[in-house]
Amino acid sequence: MTFPLDRPRRLRSTAAMRRMTAEYRLDPSELVLPAFIREGLTEPNPISSMPGVVQHTTDSLLRASAEAVELGLGGIMLFGIPAERDAHGSAGTDPDGVLNKAIAAVRSEVGDDLVIMSDVCLDEFTDHGHCGVLADDGSVDNDATLEIYAQMAVTQAEAGAHLLGPSGMMDGQVGVIRQALDAAGHHDVGQIAYAAKYSSAFYGPFREAVDSQLKGDRRTYQMHSANRREALREVELDLSEGADMVMVKPAMSYLDILADVAAVSPVPVAAYQISGEYAMIEAAAANGWIDRMAAIEESVLGIKRAGANIILTYWAAEVAQLLRARR
Numbered sequence: 001m002t003f004p005l006d007r008p009r010r011l012r013s014t015a016a017m018r019r020m021t022a023e024y025r026l027d028p029s030e031l032v033l034p035a036f037i038r039e040g041l042t043e044p045n046p047i048s049s050m051p052g053v054v055q056h057t058t059d060s061l062l063r064a065s066a067e068a069v070e071l072g073l074g075g076i077m078l079f080g081i082p083a084e085r086d087a088h089g090s091a092g093t094d095p096d097g098v099l100n101k102a103i104a105a106v107r108s109e110v111g112d113d114l115v116i117m118s119d120v121c122l123d124e125f126t127d128h129g130h131c132g133v134l135a136d137d138g139s140v141d142n143d144a145t146l147e148i149y150a151q152m153a154v155t156q157a158e159a160g161a162h163l164l165g166p167s168g169m170m171d172g173q174v175g176v177i178r179q180a181l182d183a184a185g186h187h188d189v190g191q192i193a194y195a196a197k198y199s200s201a202f203y204g205p206f207r208e209a210v211d212s213q214l215k216g217d218r219r220t221y222q223m224h225s226a227n228r229r230e231a232l233r234e235v236e237l238d239l240s241e242g243a244d245m246v247m248v249k250p251a252m253s254y255l256d257i258l259a260d261v262a263a264v265s266p267v268p269v270a271a272y273q274i275s276g277e278y279a280m281i282e283a284a285a286a287n288g289w290i291d292r293m294a295a296i297e298e299s300v301l302g303i304k305r306a307g308a309n310i311i312l313t314y315w316a317a318e319v320a321q322l323l324r325a326r327r
């Protein structure tokens, strides 16, 4: 042994010492709760692959929004599931469509006390389940989709969203949405851009959550999981098009990407802990294989440590409750 022996264990010796020397700590204000509303429901509908998460009715969504305010969460990210779908996803641009009505209802419930975000994407609204409209050859038509995103964005802004989340990975989506919002006078409505969104097997439970009609995959528009450098290109493009924040998604299998983006981004960086990440921990915990709450906290803290300023997680309310209980 060499003396004096270096003893990092001193700083781990008591709970108070560990608490004081923690380099990162979670706060409810950086957490965003993703929430689903389904048209025509009379009762909240459990999502079997996401135990504890439901498809909301308007009433239950408003209760969840009020609870989010009460817990001090940063925001809520809304996804809508329409009763009727078609090839163009018309329910997404209809001011009376399920998502647009939900945005308006949540806005009148919580006002500006919570950041209300909404998904700008066609996959929940199309009968083929793709994030855009299809060309004659069956491919996803980038530029035709952009026109619809622009309309969706203005409709969502008019309904009362504070921040729009374009998640379809069409080239140019952030710029087209920015132009459309500005032209309609919505200068203050921003975008949390899904900049580096990867094609992922971990979206599986979300497909049940939104009753997705997709056959096949999204590999021609979402990023290849092998690519790291390309994430920075996507971030740069979204910033040049006017993104107010950028997001990396999924989170846990992409912490290197998150750290890369956090190192260079001049705007806040978000990460989305997605449905499959939620399902894995819930399933392991339900089997008694891991300590549920400890695993949840560790996973969210890991995402923060990697560089996220904002974390979308289905556990947002529960983590906020845990933080409160600890005070």
Ligand code: PBG
Residues within 6 Å of the ligand: 119, 121, 122, 123, 124, 131, 167, 168, 202, 203, 204, 205, 206, 207, 218, 273, 274, 275, 276
């Ligand atoms: C697309 C969208 C998806 C998710 C969020 N927005 C699904 C997809 O790209 O297939 C996934 C979120 C999750 O898995 O929790 N509108």
